[in-house]
Amino acid sequence: MIRARITGTGSCLPEKIRTNFDIEKMVDTTNDWIIARTGIEERRIAADGEFTSDLATRAAERALEMAGVSAAEIDMIVLGTITGDYPWPATACIVQENLGADKAYAYDISAACSGFVYALSCASDFIQAGRGKKVLVIGAETLSRIVDWTDRNTCVLFGDGAGAVVLEAAEDSESGVLSSHMHSDGSYLDLLYQPGFGTRVTPSVENITDHIPYLKMQGNEVFKVAVRSLTNVSLEALEANGLSASDVSLFIPHQANKRILEATAKRIKLNDDQVYINVHKYGNTSGATIPVAMDEANRAGLLKSGDVILLSAFGGGFTWGSTLIRW
Ligand code: UT7
Numbered sequence: 105m106i107r108a109r110i111t112g113t114g115s116c117l118p119e120k121i122r123t124n125f126d127i128e129k130m131v132d133t134t135n136d137w138i139i140a141r142t143g144i145e146e147r148r149i150a151a152d153g154e155f156t157s158d159l160a161t162r163a164a165e166r167a168l169e170m171a172g173v174s175a176a177e178i179d180m181i182v183l184g185t186i187t188g189d190y191p192w193p194a195t196a197c198i199v200q201e202n203l204g205a206d207k208a209y210a211y212d213i214s215a216a217c218s219g220f221v222y223a224l225s226c227a228s229d230f231i232q233a234g235r236g237k238k239v240l241v242i243g244a245e246t247l248s249r250i251v252d253w254t255d256r257n258t259c260v261l262f263g264d265g266a267g268a269v270v271l272e273a274a275e276d277s278e279s280g281v282l283s284s285h286m287h288s289d290g291s292y293l294d295l296l297y298q299p300g301f302g303t304r305v306t307p308s309v310e311n312i313t314d315h316i317p318y319l320k321m322q323g324n325e326v327f328k329v330a331v332r333s334l335t336n337v338s339l340e341a342l343e344a345n346g347l348s349a350s351d352v353s354l355f356i357p358h359q360a361n362k363r364i365l366e367a368t369a370k371r372i373k374l375n376d377d378q379v380y381i382n383v384h385k386y387g388n389t390s391g392a393t394i395p396v397a398m399d400e401a402n403r404a405g406l407l408k409s410g411d412v413i414l415l416s417a418f419g420g421g422f423t424w425g426s427t428l429i430r431w
Pocket of ligand 1: 256261324326327360388420
């Protein structure tokens with residue numbers, strides 16, 4: 105049996121830090137409120153002239169370097185993003201060109217904060233089907249460009265960043281992606297979405313003046329569904345593999361809000377030391393949170409051979425999913 109193994113991880117965070125104190129000067133909020141309600145202390149903001157493809161390319165280069173794989177060997181690039189450089193073509197194609205991954209075919213996945221686990225699921229299926237041997241899976245966002253910096257309900261939450269993994273085919277391997285469980289429910293669109301610019305809301309002076317195109321969220325409602333869905337999809341992964349919470353070495357959830365992570369971990373019955381949290385440093389970077397956290401955990405030596413790693417994400421769509429990995 106062929107399994108998809110992660111052989112390299114990489115990440116890239118913009119240098120510029122925007123603290124809660126910086127945001128206090130922009131909207132009616134406080135450092136205390138943001139920390140108490142979200143756990144976020146600061147986030148990274150892409151520089152002028154720095155785009156999602158740039159962050160994605162640097163994260164991918166670092167993952168390739170760790171894996172000892174050259175860009176020319178890559179069969180496919182899948183990029184989870186909702187903040188591509190352009191509406192089209194796919195930002196994955198720009199990354200392909202940047203890397204010189206001439207053999208790869210490249211496409212984006214739009215699944216908001218679940219973008220990386222959706223992309224990982226596609227890539228793992230591709231490898232297991234024997235269609236290719238080496239794949240780059242990336243989550244990359246510059247959310248600072250679609251956030252309304254006059255809306256205190258949303259602007260305090262988000263940040264920019266990118267993470268990537270190299271997946272390689274391994275014959276008869278115990279380690280690799282064990283399972284993927286992905287879900288969607290389009291009935292919740294109004295709770296979390298970006299109205300413009302697509303083909304429903306097209307550019308006009310009026311809608312820009314009214315701040316219509318920017319990200320919209322009814323946070324309180326999203327919160328409840330997020331905790332329920334992250335819990336259910338995490339338990340689904342464990343049950344499908346005949347495992348229980350005590351078997352999980354590290355839970356790496358989508359980092360949206362520390363309270364969501366703690367509530368979810370409690371429901372799954374995980375201890376604090378089984379949960380990786382870095383939302384305080386980067387805020388919610390949507391599709392990038394999980395691969396950034398994986399890379400940090402990996403480089404800190406927290407992911408050891410044989411470990412069971414549980415990834416779970418939830419985001420706009422709604423979309424949600426879990427991936428169980430044996431490291
Ligand atoms: O990535 C996946 C999708 N996203 C998420 O999973 C995010 C889910 N939601 C959340 O993280 C939380 O709902 C928020 C952090 C967005 C909000 O926290 P909350 O505890 O749900 O607050 P709330 O929306 O119920 O607002 C409570 C109060 C309101 O004031 P009133 O109506 O009680 O007077 C808000 O106007 O807090 C006010 N508020 C703020 N106050 C200071 C909202 N944003 C701010 C702010 N600073 N930035």
